[in-house]
Amino acid sequence: xxxxxxxxxxxxxxxxxxxxxxxxxxxxxxxxxxxxxxxxxxxxxxxxxxxxxxxxxxxxxxxxxxxxxxxxxxxxxxxxxxxxxxxxxxxxxxxxxxxxxxxxxxxxxxxxxxxxxxxxxxxxxxxxxxxxxxxxxxxxxxxxxxxxxxxxxxxxxxxxxxxxxxxxxxxxxxxxxxxxxxxxxxxxxxxxxxxxxxxxxxxxxxxxxxxxxxxxxxxxxxxxxxxxxxxxxxxxxxxxxxxxxxxxxxxxxxxxxxxxxxxxxxxxxxxxxxxxxxxxxxxxxxxxxxxxxxx
Amino acid sequence: xxxxxxxxxxxxxxxxxxxxxxxxxxxxxxxxxxxxxxxxxxxxxxxxxxxxxxxxxxxxxxxxxxxxxxxxxxxxxxxxxxxxxxxxxxxxxxxxxxxxxxxxxxxxxxxxxxxxxxxxxxxxxxxxxxxxxxxxxxxxxxxxxxxxxxxxxxxxxxxxxxxxxxxxxxxxxxxxxxxxxx
Numbered sequence: 001x002x003x004x005x006x007x008x009x010x011x012x013x014x015x016x017x018x019x020x021x022x023x024x025x026x027x028x029x030x031x032x033x034x035x036x037x038x039x040x041x042x043x044x045x046x047x048x049x050x051x052x053x054x055x056x057x058x059x060x061x062x063x064x065x066x067x068x069x070x071x072x073x074x075x076x077x078x079x080x081x082x083x084x085x086x087x088x089x090x091x092x093x094x095x096x097x098x099x100x101x102x103x104x105x106x107x108x109x110x111x112x113x114x115x116x117x118x119x120x121x122x123x124x125x126x127x128x129x130x131x132x133x134x135x136x137x138x139x140x141x142x143x144x145x146x147x148x149x150x151x152x153x154x155x156x157x158x159x160x161x162x163x164x165x166x167x168x169x170x171x172x173x174x175x176x177x178x179x180x181x182x183x184x185x186x187x188x189x190x191x192x193x194x195x196x197x198x199x200x201x202x203x204x205x206x207x208x209x210x211x212x213x214x215x216x217x218x219x220x221x222x223x224x225x226x227x228x229x230x231x232x233x234x235x236x237x238x239x240x241x242x243x244x245x246x247x248x249x250x251x252x253x254x255x256x257x258x259x260x261x262x263x264x265x266x267x268x269x270x271x272x273x274x275x276x277x278x279x280x281x282x283x284x285x286x287x288x289x290x291x292x293x294x295x
Numbered sequence: 296x297x298x299x300x301x302x303x304x305x306x307x308x309x310x311x312x313x314x315x316x317x318x319x320x321x322x323x324x325x326x327x328x329x330x331x332x333x334x335x336x337x338x339x340x341x342x343x344x345x346x347x348x349x350x351x352x353x354x355x356x357x358x359x360x361x362x363x364x365x366x367x368x369x370x371x372x373x374x375x376x377x378x379x380x381x382x383x384x385x386x387x388x389x390x391x392x393x394x395x396x397x398x399x400x401x402x403x404x405x406x407x408x409x410x411x412x413x414x415x416x417x418x419x420x421x422x423x424x425x426x427x428x429x430x431x432x433x434x435x436x437x438x439x440x441x442x443x444x445x446x447x448x449x450x451x452x453x454x455x456x457x458x459x460x461x462x463x464x465x466x467x468x469x470x471x472x473x474x475x476x477x
Contacts, residue, residue: 041311043318051317058321065329072337079344081351094341116334124329158322162312167319168326230311 014258021251028248037234037242040139040154041161056138060158064128072123097122101281105288110179114287117175121168122280125159129229129272132157133264155237159275160230165222172283173218180290192293221282228275232267236260437461 047054075090083091097119102111132155139154158164180189193210194203239260244253440461 038311043310043315052321053317055318057318061321061325065325069329069332069337072333072341076337076340076344079340081344081348090341091345094338095345098342116330116338119338120326120330120333123333124326161315161318163314163318164322166314167322171323171326 018251018255021254025250027251035242035245037237037246040233040237041156041230043161056156057158057161057164059138060128060131060156061164063131064124064158067131068120068123068127093123094119097280101277101284105281105284106291110287110291114175114179114284118280118283118287121172121283122276125168125225125279126273126276128158128164129275130268132160132229132233133268133272155233157229157233159225160233162222162226165225165279166218168279169218169222172221172286173214176283176286176290177214179287183291184293189290217282217286221279225275225279228271232263232271236264236267239263433462433465436465440465
């Protein structure tokens with residue numbers, strides 16, 4: 001069977017099932033009361049420890065950290081002269097981080113010092129993003145199986161919560177600012193914020209702008225990651241049925257399902273790695289820029 | 296499967312962008328712990344393995360280069376030796392050829408000499424034989440002459456005197472023409 005034929009048959013089945021569902025249950029249905037998609041991302045305290053209360057996000061943090069450390073240490077302890085596929089993949093990531101992310105933005109000594117930080121950031125964010133696409137029974141919704149209320153399987157990501165990217169961004173901000181002050185001294189670092197060749201009253205204005213832009217980095221770094229992952233999860237959620245529930249149109253769930261699958265693949269295949277890479281690269285650029293003298 | 300909504304539902308989404316201090320501290324702890332673990336147990340091992348492999352590749356390339364240079368040197372040396380051997384072989388062959396020619400020449404020279412000796416010997420034998428034959432003829436002629444004379448004179452000639460006379464007479468005859476005719 002040719003590919004064209006397979007696509008035509010698949011599309012035909014899709015249209016036929018859509019029509020059948022609309023014919024069976026109609027276009028209009030009861031609208032769900034009180035369902036809001038963002039509820040999926042609400043954190044409920046599971047174990048009350050005051051400020052250190054354990055909730056879903058903490059669980060995801062731990063899963064991400066354990067997976068990151070376990071897989072990396074497992075591979076690191078079994079490094080072979082002739083690598084298998086997994087080792088090749090890890091080596092590719094390691095060398096990419098070492099040469100293109102860290103090495104490209106700072107000198108050798110500084111790269112050796114900051115590599116563990118930046119590599120951990122990239123890997124930790126990547127794993128956090130990735131496990132966010134594995135459905136786990138962590139939803140506030142439950143379903144009834146022989147009288148047992150089992151939490152519904154849902155997608156959640158630690159990085160889809162602002163607190164986590166924000167604290168990582170704060171660590172990055174503190175790191176590059178302290179590195180810059182160490183390299184140039186407090187006054188030198190602040191002076192270094194003004195681009196070379198700017199004098200007079202303009203310098204003061206530019207200085208204020210530069211300080212503001214440095215603070216904005218906190219927001220841009222954290223919100224970029226948070227918003228990307230949150231939006232990805234929300235759109236998968238919408239396409240996988242939330243739209244049908246909110247509008248009360250059962251057929252819509254079937255219609256949007258292929259888009260949900262496609263977006264899921266897109267998020268897992270590209271966005272998860274890309275956002276981790278961007279976060280790590282920007283960190284390296286900020287660190288390199290803080291100590292460079294030509295700024 | 297019946298879905299039962301949770302009793303506590305937030306209708307507002309503002310909690311999404313409200314940072315939680317507890318979660319931030321958890322993040323910091325987990326992140327720092329991960330970084331320390333990775334820095335201690337993962338990154339150095341991976342880096343060392345990569346460095347080792349790079350070094351071994353460089354070594355392999357160096358060794359290959361060195362081996363190639365050595366092989367080239369050896370090859371050149373063997374070529375040189377082969378050339379020498381060929382020159383020597385040619386020299387030996389030409390010398391052998393020369394020796395053979397010389398020996399050949401000597402052999403033919405010796406054969407020629409031998410032949411000439413033999414010829415000389417033969418010639419001498421012939422000459423001796425001729426001389427003997429002439430002497431015999433002379434004797435015969437003398438005897439015949441004496442006999443003929445006796446027949447004519449009906450007188451026996453005293454052998455010795457007559458013979459001397461006849462011989463003197465015949466001696467004036469030239470018998471060399473007989474020898475030259477042979």
